[in-house]
Amino acid sequence: MTTIDLGRPTQGDVVDLILDDHRRFEAMLRDLRDSSADRDAVRQAFSALHVAHALAEEKYVYPKLRRKGAVGEHEAEHGEEEHAEGHQALLAVLELKGTDTQAFDDAVEDLATAVNHHLTEEELTILNPAREEVGEQVRAELGKEFVGERNRQLDDDCGTLTNVRRIVAEARREGLLDDDEETEE
Numbered sequence: 001m002t003t004i005d006l007g008r009p010t011q012g013d014v015v016d017l018i019l020d021d022h023r024r025f026e027a028m029l030r031d032l033r034d035s036s037a038d039r040d041a042v043r044q045a046f047s048a049l050h051v052a053h054a055l056a057e058e059k060y061v062y063p064k065l066r067r068k069g070a071v072g073e074h075e076a077e078h079g080e081e082e083h084a085e086g087h088q089a090l091l092a093v094l095e096l097k098g099t100d101t102q103a104f105d106d107a108v109e110d111l112a113t114a115v116n117h118h119l120t121e122e123e124l125t126i127l128n129p130a131r132e133e134v135g136e137q138v139r140a141e142l143g144k145e146f147v148g149e150r151n152r153q154l155d156d157d158c159g160t161l162t163n164v165r166r167i168v169a170e171a172r173r174e175g176l177l178d179d180d181e182e183t184e185e
């Protein structure tokens with residue numbers, strides 16, 4: 001379990017709740033770059049939140065926005081591919097023994113690239129339509145479902161190395177990690 005506070009929201013507008021987590025990711029990426037920080041503690045916290053947040057989006061947020069017609073199949077699938085790419089880059093950070101090496105800096109750089117790309121794209125192509133095309137009440141219901149799943153995953157210690165390895169292997173089997181450039185955008 002992580003010692004870093006990841007917040008325990010219980011309700012709210014799903015767009016705000018997702019953005020709060022995105023700010024947490026950005027703050028933790030900054031700490032991962034900081035050689036004076038406890039980078040091992042930060043990578044564990046980052047891992048837990050990345051897994052919990054992505055799974056909760058895939059289980060509740062993307063399907064509901066699809067059903068409401070706010071988000072197309074392409075955006076939702078592309079989001080899942082980017083979660084898989086984020087998990088793969090995260091796994092590389094977790095697999096390293098030391099945190100004060102060039103290999104760690106390089107892995108953190110790749111992780112930041114993947115995650116920053118996804119946050120930008122998700123905010124532009126998924127959160128904007130959610131703001132514009134989905135009513136307040138639905139966003140509040142969805143907020144509850146999102147944080148419920150997120151917090152359940154955190155309680156289950158979802159960010160362990162073993163679990164992230166399993167998630168990446170599953171994504172590869174599902175074809176979400178095509179190393180093929182064709183699926184890139």
Ligand SMILES: [Fe+2]
Pocket residue numbers: 018022053057122
């Ligand atoms: Fe997100």
Ligand SMILES: [Fe+2]
Pocket residue numbers: 054057079083118122
């Ligand atoms: Fe996402």
